[in-house]
Amino acid sequence: MTHMELRPDHARTATLAAVAARIGAPTPDVDLTLTGATVDSRDVRAGDLFGAFAGFTVHGARFAADAVAAGASALLTDGEGEAMAREAGLTVPILVVEEPRAAMGEAAAEIYGDPSRDLVFVGVTGTNGKTTTSYFIENALASVHAHTGIMGTVELRLGADTIESPRTTVESPVLHGLLARMLEQRVTAAVTEVASHAASLDRISGVDFAVAVFTNLQWDHLDFHGTMEAYLDAKARLFEPGRARFGVINVDDQWGRLLASRVEIPAWTVSTHADDPHEADWTVTEAEIGLDGVGSTFTFAGPDGAAHRATSPLPGLVNVSNAVVAIVTAHAAGLTLKQAIEGVATAHGVPGRMERVIERSEADPLAIVDYAHTPDALTLALEGVRPITPGRLILIFGSDGDRDQGKRPVMGEIAANLADVIVLTDENPRSEEPAAVRAMIREGIQKVRPDLADVHEVEPRVFAVETALRLARPDDTVIVTGKGHEPTQEIAGVFHRYNDRDAYLQAHARIVAERAAGENA
Template identity: 75%
Template sequence: MELRPAHARGANLAQVAARVGADALHLMGPGSARPDGAEPSSVALSGATVDSREVRPGDLFGAFPGFKVHGATFGAQVAAAGAAAVLTDAAGAELLAADAVALPVLVVADPRAAMGEAAALIYGDPSRDLVFVGVTGTNGKTTTSYFIESALRRLHDRTGIMGTVELRIGSEAIESPRTTVEAPVLHGLLARMRDEGVTAAVTEVSSHAAALDRIAGVEFAVAVFTNLQWDHLDFHKTMDGYLDAKARLFEPGRARRAVINVDDEWGRKLAGRVQIPCERVSTRPDAPHLADWSVTWADIGLDGVGSRFIFTDPEGAEHHAESPLPGLVNVSNSMVAIVAAHAAGVPLDDAIAGVAGGHEVPGRMERVIERSDVDPLAIVDYAHTPDALTLALEGVRPITPGRLILIFGSDGDRDQGKRPVMGEIAAQLADIIVLTDENPRSEEPAAIRAAIREGIQKVRPDLHDVHEVEPRVEAVAYGLRLGRPGDTVIVTGKGHEPTQEIAGVFHRYNDRDAYLAAHARIVAEREGGQE
């Protein structure tokens, strides 16, 4: 799928410099002046990128300090590819000068933020032309985004969505490289959406994206907060730092309106500090009565298909609503989505109907194999934090007449402190545990499993009904074979993800596919045994 518009509105270098507040235009090498003698400031820019491999003629290339190398080290490569100019910091300018890169260079103190503003200008500020909704939070971003988009379709003929699962314009979609794409890609996608008749779109906004200015230059019609739970503390260090990153989405000039779930303390803190119009949502009976919209009754869906709930609006009127997914967590996601869609201009009745009619979200309480007289129910869920794992297991327990079998692990190179905590939760809430690998990345998989096992042993010192199986594809098959007709088998942590990262290598892998392959073998064995 093309990630840019066919024809960008474009801008010249002087206009970009004014937008980003660049102090000076530096000329690098004898070829940096225009061949026709024109001023370098009049250089036309027709695109933007921060990926040296994606440079096209006429692009502005953003060169940032990276975790390993500075983007300016690719200066000669992007010049050869046709880049028209570079936006970087002082250190990047020095690198470009040392390599005699023959391009005009804009130098700014904060190139990440400036690149977002520059891309917005080059692509004609597309976020301002769409009803654009941004969703942030630890858990529920993807589900809530899909629910909002479903509600927006009640009012808009053509919509778009960007997030953890996919990048989609109308019916055209590709796998997403990350939760929130880099700013130039975001603005380019929005511009292409605008050109193709999209009038409303939704994006997930990760805390990393906010902290690294991937939403710079964007103006959201509505910014949405779902919750804040223990995650990413390897990056943000503290929960307050984590909230600070999320709060950037709600700054004046970044979003026009806010919808905030105040079920947890962090939502209440955020609601107390935002300076834009804010609607507060409460979805749990034990939440403080500080909300404009409140769920007063819920049936979490004992049939496992969906949930029903009743809520009151700011005027106190009562409304009946449904979620297409089971569990209290999806009552919360649905309630927030209804309010967000309504804040984005969708009539309330349409918002309620749109969320109720939302389609299944890949990897979110996804029922892969239905319960039968020979098979257990098999579910895939993305739960990868302590709170999400708790909600997932508590959510499926009421629809499990037999045993609850959990297949799970934890990520490598990420917050190590949550591993034993998740082990304790698993031991408390699941009947049978199949401990395996998630995305070990550069860590030794056995060491990750050992940390989880420590938590399990706090609850089950003898490790009864705990099985350690790797690789993950075999763990899924093992867990499914343990299942009986009344049992529920749930594999958590990866959800929709199409790959597994081991020792820096990405292997094609998906939990749903692993279930289906294992089930096909089990069925074949049954049929073979009957012959």
């Protein structure tokens, strides 16, 4: 599906006075009813409140005239935005606050009737595992809720309607509008991923989460947050009183333990490593790690000490963590433990997460797509597929442009240590020179392999995928990491249609055709 309505068909509406009172803004002396909210001037409809904030490059008030021309009835902005709007000759009512981003979420919640309060709404944050854990939770909730929704990195799904997700966490007016539409469509439970950027930029303002979830904190996004401590502070905003009623926190890493010591809302802690457990309310005590597409089984104990047997539908230790966190979350969201365990066990594969695209055969290698784009995730991915690889492990990877540069050589070292053959290529170069990004990764590779043995540098990415498949023998495993489900590749500001799964299948089709032609020659 390429289009999905992101607002309710029948807005609940709110008066300008009610919105002003909620956000603490002076109330304009005008009788006005608002029917929608947006921060995108291209999305304005008649009766909307338009939010104009200071951005990274320009102030949103530059687009206020366009918004009013499109039908916006009022503006919400700061002092600078008000001055810009008045200089442009706009006469519509303007709500002025010091923190318009946070106020916009509260305003949208008021206009759409606080839809999150009428749903079992779960927010999942963390560096790695957000998407997989979200899908596990949603599948469990669907076992008792006839209609569910999910919003995150892969998709926005409302019942049977699905579109590609524009970002991990949508802007606050879109989020509240989607939740209101869910209620119209009889959705009673939903899950959203919450990115650290989204929390920092107040995209979850005005939301009432039934359960807030933390998976882990690993090296990522330090170009934005600066330090790991600031990165955790952003994640912790999901757990603030008044934003979430209950928390579920994985305490396997030091950041989870620090978060658990700080939160003021009621919360359950989860320890998922049976070989190195930490004191927690829920603890994995034994795990049999599945391999080669087979899920893992594990035993965990709850606060009462009773043991429970459960299954992760995906292989690997990391998915034991994702599964038990999802089970505990679904239980916190109202399911019985039995329902939560069964609901997670029956979850389907997650797009771009250890996704097997080509199965091993007498002629073909096993080919896998995984989203791993951080040092820890890349390590887990390569260690996870090594036991199911009789021959060589062939890795296709790169790193994002305009993002944390410090992790690039680190990931190069990891690749050189854990993969047999490396095909170095581009991920999303964005505005950076692709060769410069690859060069930083290559520095890390050369620390381990000074002669660059079994290292191939190939671009564009689609050729890199084909190169790896042609290098592979049937007992090898080929894994392409970094993009996962993503449907585009961003190069020099242009989004090109591209998907790793499709690249595998197209290259494989050519190889099979050549193989058949050779046999018939």
